[in-house]
Amino acid sequence: MKKILLSLAAIVTISTAAHAAPMPVAASFSILGDLVQNVGGTRITLATLVGPEQDAHVFQPTPADVQKLSRTQLFFVNGLGFEGWLKRLQQANQYNGRVITVTQGIQPISKPHPVQDHDSGGNDPHAWQDPQRVKQMVKNIADALVAADPAGTAYYRDRASSYNKELDKLLAWATQAVASVPEKKRVILTSHDAFGYLGQRLGIRLLSPQGISTESEASAKDVATLIQQMRKEGIRALFMENISNPKLIEQIGRETGAMTGAKLYSDALSRDPVAANYLAMYRYNVTELVKGMQRNN
Numbered sequence: 001m002k003k004i005l006l007s008l009a010a011i012v013t014i015s016t017a018a019h020a021a022p023m024p025v026a027a028s029f030s031i032l033g034d035l036v037q038n039v040g041g042t043r044i045t046l047a048t049l050v051g052p053e054q055d056a057h058v059f060q061p062t063p064a065d066v067q068k069l070s071r072t073q074l075f076f077v078n079g080l081g082f083e084g085w086l087k088r089l090q091q092a093n094q095y096n097g098r099v100i101t102v103t104q105g106i107q108p109i110s111k112p113h114p115v116q117d118h119d120s121g122g123n124d125p126h127a128w129q130d131p132q133r134v135k136q137m138v139k140n141i142a143d144a145l146v147a148a149d150p151a152g153t154a155y156y157r158d159r160a161s162s163y164n165k166e167l168d169k170l171l172a173w174a175t176q177a178v179a180s181v182p183e184k185k186r187v188i189l190t191s192h193d194a195f196g197y198l199g200q201r202l203g204i205r206l207l208s209p210q211g212i213s214t215e216s217e218a219s220a221k222d223v224a225t226l227i228q229q230m231r232k233e234g235i236r237a238l239f240m241e242n243i244s245n246p247k248l249i250e251q252i253g254r255e256t257g258a259m260t261g262a263k264l265y266s267d268a269l270s271r272d273p274v275a276a277n278y279l280a281m282y283r284y285n286v287t288e289l290v291k292g293m294q295r296n297n
């Protein structure tokens with residue numbers, strides 16, 4: 001009789017665990033939200049603060065955002081100064097959950113040129129543009145979920161490991177795609193410096209008039225220098241981004257006769273399916289970059 005009771009108790013425990021309410025977590029921006037959702041699966045409910053097509057550099061949390069956050073146990077952020085508004089939020093003591101910085105342990109690259117942004121300590125925040133570094137971010141996400149919800153350990157570890165296999169495949173594909181472009185043509189111009197990690201990983205040289213943050217503005221002199229350089233080197237791979245003002249890039253395009261290439265997704269996912277998740281976004285960006293670089297002289 002005792003045995004039966006024990007096994008009944010076990011069944012009850014298992015079914016309770018399986019039906020336990022999902023853990024509420026938050027992510028600061030859409031790309032990170034996608035990574036968190038891939039690891040967390042059905043064991044989490046996710047709130048994302050800066051949604052698709054929105055710019056996290058200039059975001060200001062509203063009282064509604066703060067409320068949305070207050071209901072979560074974990075808050076995943078990129079770090080490296082990307083969320084300039086985070087300090088204010090924390091100082092105001094408006095969040096009682098745990099803040100997880102997913103770039104912990106990642107080797108950052110420094111900014112291509114200095115801008116007035118003290119938060120990032122001179123590092124480029126756009127680490128998600130390198131799938132190799134994203135694997136570490138995925139591991140950090142899994143570690144945090146496991147710590148907060150130990151019953152889901154195997155679940156989170158499995159999902160993280162299969163996602164990281166997807167990232168390996170993605171990087172292998174991208175490396176091959178870029179290898180199809182002659183080395184001297186591997187240079188692009190985008191509106192803000194969001195592709196430093198991508199360029200470093202895939203061997204693409206980057207030019208940008210706007211600097212690392214969408215907040216900073218390009219000087220007329222910088223733009224003139226860029227235009228000269230583009231003419232001299234025959235650079236025609238010119239790109240806009242989904243979160244940046246297209247005017248400057250359009251002007252450079254007109255003055256150099258370079259056709260403006262497709263819109264790239266740098267800091268946010270798309271609302272339409274083309275870059276609706278990280279894997280699709282990266283694949284789309286690399287495909288467009290390769291097409292653009294083929295036009296260089």
Ligand SMILES: [Zn+2]
Pocket residue numbers: 057126192193194212213214266267
């Ligand atoms: Zn950015």
